[in-house]
Amino acid sequence: DGGITQSPKYLFRKEGQNVTLSCEQNLNHDAMYWYRQDPGQGLRLIYYSQIVNDFQKGDIAEGYSVSREKKESFPLTVTSAQKNPTAFYLCASSIQRNTEAFFGQGTRLTVV
Amino acid sequence: AQSVTQPDIHITVSEGASLELRCNYSYGATPYLFWYVQSPGQGLQLLLKYFSGDTLVQGIKGFEAEFKRSQSSFNLRKPSVHWSDAAEYFCAVPEQGAQKLVFGQGTRLTINP
Numbered sequence: 580d581g582g583i584t585q586s587p588k589y590l591f592r593k594e595g596q597n598v599t600l601s602c603e604q605n606l607n608h609d610a611m612y613w614y615r616q617d618p619g620q621g622l623r624l625i626y627y628s629q630i631v632n633d634f635q636k637g638d639i640a641e642g643y644s645v646s647r648e649k650k651e652s653f654p655l656t657v658t659s660a661q662k663n664p665t666a667f668y669l670c671a672s673s674i675q676r677n678t679e680a681f682f683g684q685g686t687r688l689t690v691v
Numbered sequence: 692a693q694s695v696t697q698p699d700i701h702i703t704v705s706e707g708a709s710l711e712l713r714c715n716y717s718y719g720a721t722p723y724l725f726w727y728v729q730s731p732g733q734g735l736q737l738l739l740k741y742f743s744g745d746t747l748v749q750g751i752k753g754f755e756a757e758f759k760r761s762q763s764s765f766n767l768r769k770p771s772v773h774w775s776d777a778a779e780y781f782c783a784v785p786e787q788g789a790q791k792l793v794f795g796q797g798t799r800l801t802i803n804p
Binding site for chain 1: 735790791796
């Protein structure tokens with residue numbers, strides 16, 4: 580079955596540590612996205628990538644980093660510089676501009 | 692910049708009642724429009740989409756939406772809701788000149804038995 584896989588589903592991190600969230604897709608989509616979701620704030624775009632080896636900052640990129648070395652993979656690193664990292668993180672992909680995005684099941688990150 | 696407004700943060704309806712969730716957008720041209728549904732702790736699932744043509748769009752799970760250019764709206768409807776429809780619903784529009792979606796704040800739907 581084609582789809583987007585995010586792992587792990589739950590992640591706990593100590594303050595001051597970097598952590599990497601995985602996102603893999605087998606839909607052959609060019610574009611991939613990372614969103615952050617907090618209660619009452621909808622979805623906010625962190626980073627997006629339209630093609631391998633290229634990515635752009637979204638609305639809340641500070642404290643995050645990404646890479647796009649393969650078409651199928653778009654990992655997100657939450658660095659210690661992110662002041663409030665506890666949130667639900669969603670990865671998505673789309674085949675091209677203006678088409679619908681397909682979402683993974685999300686990773687809930689908690690900083691302890 | 693494009694924006695999407697969902698005026699209702701939370702709606703409660705009784706099971707079997709009809710439902711309408713509102714979505715208003717600002718966009719420079721005829722937009723593509725999407726409705727997504729999210730169950731608690733899950734990702735977003737596409738309910739339906741409007742690209743062009745017939746302004747009444749049918750989606751999955753018995754949902755439909757109507758594009759009204761004059762009102763800049765794309766309201767989601769369902770004739771009779773089921774308890775399993777309790778979820779959060781998001782309206783979205785692509786940002787012009789960029790390959791990304793702009794989402795509304797979401798409407799949380801609660802179903803009374």
